[in-house]
Amino acid sequence: MATLPKGPTxxxxxxxxxxxxxxxxxxRMRERYGDPMSLPKMDGKPVLATGSxxxxxxxxxxxxETLDQMMVDNFTAVFGESSLFALSGARHTAMRKLLMxxxxxQRMRLYGKQIxxxxxxxxxxxxxxxxxxxxxxxxxxSVQTIIHLVFGVTEPAEAAxxxxxxxxxxxxxxxxxxxxxxxxxLRREFRGFGPWARRQxxxxxxxxxxDPELARRRADPAERTDILSLLLEARQEDGTALDDQQxxxxxxxxxxxxxxTTAGALTWVLYFLGHAPAVLRRLQDELTALGADPxxxxxxxxxxxxxxxxxxxxxxPPSPGxxxxxxxxxxxxxCDLPAGAGVFAQIIWAHHxxxxxxxxEVFRPERFLERTYSPFEFLPFGGGNRRCIGAAFALYEMKxxxxxxxxxxxxxxxxxxxVRVGLQGMPGSPVRVIVR
Numbered sequence: 001m002a003t004l005p006k007g008p009t010x011x012x013x014x015x016x017x018x019x020x021x022x023x024x025x026x027x028r029m030r031e032r033y034g035d036p037m038s039l040p041k042m043d044g045k046p047v048l049a050t051g052s053x054x055x056x057x058x059x060x061x062x063x064x065e066t067l068d069q070m071m072v073d074n075f076t077a078v079f080g081e082s083s084l085f086a087l088s089g090a091r092h093t094a095m096r097k098l099l100m101x102x103x104x105x106q107r108m109r110l111y112g113k114q115i116x117x118x119x120x121x122x123x124x125x126x127x128x129x130x131x132x133x134x135x136x137x138x139x140x141x142s143v144q145t146i147i148h149l150v151f152g153v154t155e156p157a158e159a160a161x162x163x164x165x166x167x168x169x170x171x172x173x174x175x176x177x178x179x180x181x182x183x184x185x186l187r188r189e190f191r192g193f194g195p196w197a198r199r200q201x202x203x204x205x206x207x208x209x210x211d212p213e214l215a216r217r218r219a220d221p222a223e224r225t226d227i228l229s230l231l232l233e234a235r236q237e238d239g240t241a242l243d244d245q246q247x248x249x250x251x252x253x254x255x256x257x258x259x260x261t262t263a264g265a266l267t268w269v270l271y272f273l274g275h276a277p278a279v280l281r282r283l284q285d286e287l288t289a290l291g292a293d294p295x296x297x298x299x300x301x302x303x304x305x306x307x308x309x310x311x312x313x314x315x316x317p318p319s320p321g322x323x324x325x326x327x328x329x330x331x332x333x334x335c336d337l338p339a340g341a342g343v344f345a346q347i348i349w350a351h352h353x354x355x356x357x358x359x360x361e362v363f364r365p366e367r368f369l370e371r372t373y374s375p376f377e378f379l380p381f382g383g384g385n386r387r388c389i390g391a392a393f394a395l396y397e398m399k400x401x402x403x404x405x406x407x408x409x410x411x412x413x414x415x416x417x418x419v420r421v422g423l424q425g426m427p428g429s430p431v432r433v434i435v436r
Contacts (some may be wrong), residue, residue, distance in 0.1 A: 051349025
C-alpha cells in the first residue's frame with residue numbers, strides 16, 4: 001500500500017479521549033477509519049494501528065530482534081533503565097530469561113495452596129447482606145498475594161507496612177501522571193507537589209523498605225521460595241547477580257504489571273457475573289462438584305472457570321493495545337512501513353472482531369469451550385517476545401482466588417448500571433456488591 005490509511009491527527013486529543021474511555025474510543029476509531037488506520041507520527045515516523053488476525057500475525061510472528069518497545073523514554077522514566085519494560089534486544093531477552101522461572105510450570109504451581117489460603121484468610125469475615133466495593137476486596141487479595149509470594153514478607157506488622165507502601169504506589173499512577181509523561185518538562189517534583197512528586201515519593205518510600213530487606217537476606221541466605229529470594233539467587237549470563245537498583249526496578253515493574261491488572265480483572269469478573277446469573281449458577285455448580293476442599297490444581301483445571309476468566313479478559317484486557325517499533329522495513333496489514341515506524345496492536349479490536357467472536361459485546365464464556373483461539377485472535381497479555389511475562393501466573397491466580405471465593409459466596413450487584421473502563425483497565429467507578 002503506497003499511501004498509508006487515514007486516522008486521527010491530534011495526538012494530545014487522541015490520548016485524552018483514549019484515557020477517558022479506552023475501549024469505547026478505540027472501537028469508535030475503528031468504526032470511523034477502519035482497520036488498519038494511521039496514528040499521529042512519532043519522531044517523524046509513521047505509526048499504524050491494526051487488530052486484524054493477519055496484521056497481528058505479521059507483527060508478532062517475527063524474530064525478536066525485528067521489534068523494540070515503543071515509547072521507551074516513558075517506561076524508563078517511570079520504571080528505570082533496567083526494567084523489563086525499557087530493555088530491548090539481547091538485554092531484554094537475557095533479563096526475560098532470568099525473570100521467567102517463578103512464573104511458569106512447577107515453580108508457579110508450588111504457590112497454589114498459598115494463594116488459596118490467602119484468599120480464604122482475607123475473605124472469611126465476609127457476612128451475608130454485607131455491602132462492599134469489589135475493587136477494595138480484590139485489591140486486598142491481590143496485594144496479599146504479592147506481599148507473601150513476591151516479597152516473602154510474612155511478619156504481620158511488616159506486611160501491613162508494605163501493604164500501605166504498595167497502595168500508595170498504586171494510587172500514584174494517576175491520570176495526572178499519565179499526562180505528565182506526555183509532557184517531559186513536567187517531570188519535576190515542584191517542591192513536593194504534583195503527580196510526579198507523589199510518584200517519586202512513593203518510589204523512595206518503597207525503596208526505603210526494600211533496601212534493608214535485601215541486606216538482611218544477603219547476610220542470611222536461608223532457603224526461601226518467594227520470588228524476591230529467587231531473584232537474589234539468580235545470575236545473569238556473565239555470572240553476576242542483580243544489584244539493588246536492578247532488583248528494585250524489576251520488582252517495581254512486577255508490581256505494576258501484576259497488582260492493579262489482576263485486581264481489575266477479578267473485579268470485572270464479579271461485574272459480569274452480576275449481569276449473568278445463569279453463568280454464575282453454572283460456574284458455582286462446577287465448583288461445588290469439585291468437593292469440599294478441592295486441590296488448587298483442580299480449581300486451575302476447571303474448564304468453565306477458565307472460560308469465565310478468559311471471556312472477562314477478552315472484554316476487559318489489562319491494556320487495549322501494545323506498541324512496537326520496527327527495526328527493519330516490514331509490511332503490516334498491507335502497508336509498507338520503514339524501519340523506525342511504529343505499530344500499535346489493537347487488542348480490543350481483535351477481541352471485538354465479529355468474524356472471530358460473534359456478538360463480541362456479549363459476555364458468553366461458552367465460546368471458549370467451543371473452540372480454541374490463536375495468539376493472534378485472543379491476546380489479553382500482548383504478543384510476541386514481549387508478551388507479559390506473568391501471563392500464566394495471572395490467569396492461575398485469578399482462577400484460584402475466584403474458585404475460593406465463589407465456592408462460598410455470591411456477589412450481587414447493588415446497581416446494574418454500566419461501569420466505564422478507567423486507567424489500566426480498572427473499572428472507572430466503584431463496583432458495589434452485596435455478599436450472599
